[in-house]
Amino acid sequence: MTSETGQTNITRIASEFVTARRNATALVEYPGTMPAALAEAYAMQDAAIALTDKPIAGWKVGRINPPIEGADRLAGPIFADQTFHEGDTPRAMPVFAGGFAAAEAEFLLRIGTAPDPAKHDYTLAEATALIDRVCVGIEIASSPFGGINDHGAGVTISDFGNNNGLVIGADVTDWRDIDVNAWPVELTIDGVTTGVATAATMLDGPFGAARFLFELMATRGIALSAGQWISTGAVSGVHPVEIGAKIVAIFDDRLQVECSISAQ
Template sequence: MSETTVRDESRHIAEAFVSARRAARGLESYPGAIPTSLDQAYRIQDEAIALDGRDILGWKVGRIMPPLAGQYGANRLAGPIFDGTIFFDAQGKPVSMAVFDAGFGAAEAEYLLRVGTAPDPAQTSFTLDEAAALIDAVHVGIEIASSPLGAINDLGPAVTISDFGNNNGLVVGAAIPDWRSLDFAAWPVRLMIDGVEAGEASADAMPDGPIGAARFLFELLAERGIQAKPGQWISSGAVTGVHRVVPGARVETFFGSDHRLECLISAATSDRE
């Protein structure tokens, strides 16, 4: 396949996803040739970011589980979180978060890391301590994973990457005071849907925990020639798993003994409405 053909195919796929998201329209199948490598997938994502045009206010990081991690040569993936999709906990009034009713929708309990200092653009490799030094706050949060493509999570990580990492928003909860001195990654985390527990786990089960997600992201963005910016959020990975939700669902998350966060799931609507 020629370079021109690859470029045209990447743009066609990106246009299909961006158009479907803007219209809140489902996609019955993947809109093109499924990317066979993560490099191809991030190329499609880059095209879609340019077409979308909104400012990037954060990045989601997700897991690639074995054996696919070995096949693709990475144990994590990333996607942009756009302006207009990040909401802050109103402390008592649940935030409404949208999913594509005709596609895929899920809620995930996550630790959110805020970038305090931009990485050196020339630095391509980070230790955990170097990554942590660039973070100025850690909050509890909920990521809304949603795509117009219902089968997105069944088709592998390259497909997930190509549609913004399957992200459709973020709920930012309370900050964790003294997070540098606390072993917050060991806290028990629970997620409930309509009053029924959907999952319980702790973030230390992830490779190098939430800071490992930040290190991965800084290295990936450096490789892609993208500058992480102060104030951007890093959604560090689904602690209790990926839990399917539909419009009308109520999602509650509990982090340790002190932090609770809630949102209500709604149906995405067309940008033209």
């Protein structure tokens, strides 16, 4: 049970982050007492989601390294008005000036069948069976608080998991028949390579991220819907970006997705 003081802190932090995001203002300091546990951090996220009151198009999954409380991943919402298919307008993806800003090359999974909200444990095969589409994409990680990644997973979780948008690229049409974990994934900023890696280095890969999300959301009491996207984690790393930068994510030299960076 959360104490009255603890609930006041949760409400304050959620309100401060939502207001800062809405007004595109930087936060020099964390706006309250940092969460001491993952449950408290997710309570802050839930409160902020309620204050935002916008449709959620999907969820980002990121890694916790080293794991805490037995968790090696975290999650945050991706809002519909910040989700774009490549070729949509705008192609420029906003970040918070004076805050944190990064781009991440990721495999995106679309939920084809909504998971049973009462089911708390999945095998990798069960989680994969609920997916109907795999695309390449770019997650925009940005927060008004510049130090969001410097204080542990709880702080990251408390501000929507540090998400500020998603670019959905081309379909991996034969994903059921190939091993996307073996694809080299590269991200370039203004034509310069910043990282190359494979999803094989990411715990149990993109579909493991889906399994994690299904189990977490059942625990949180949040129903997932068919058609929602899962941004499964940064393959080549979290790459800081500046306003005006051009980002290109290249997947196995056969698919790529790009965007530019603008001010929120």
